[in-house]
Amino acid sequence: MTKSAAVRRHLPTSPFKARVQAPLKRFAVGDRVTHDRYGLGRVIGVEGDIAVLVDFGSRQERLTQPYAEMFKL
Numbered sequence: 001m002t003k004s005a006a007v008r009r010h011l012p013t014s015p016f017k018a019r020v021q022a023p024l025k026r027f028a029v030g031d032r033v034t035h036d037r038y039g040l041g042r043v044i045g046v047e048g049d050i051a052v053l054v055d056f057g058s059r060q061e062r063l064t065q066p067y068a069e070m071f072k073l
Contacts, residue, residue: 024049025065025066025067025070025072027046027052028046029043029045029046030042030043031043031072031073032072032073033054033071033072034070034071034073035054035070035071036069037069038059039057040056040057041054041057042055044060049065050064051063054070
């Protein structure tokens with residue numbers, strides 16, 4: 001028998017700080033982006049909240065969530 005961890009909700013009156021989740025990065029076709037490894041590029045395809053296809057000039061890369069190394073310009 002295994003126990004599953006229950007998700008605890010944060011009470012607004014709690015003296016402890018709530019865990020803050022970073023907002024999801026969203027990209028649209030045509031957005032200019034920069035990537036720490038690949039450099040400057042343009043988004044040429046979006047697969048919902050799963051992945052984006054980016055053209056970096058010399059190559060095209062499919063990048064998946066989380067987009068930690070990619071930023072919108």
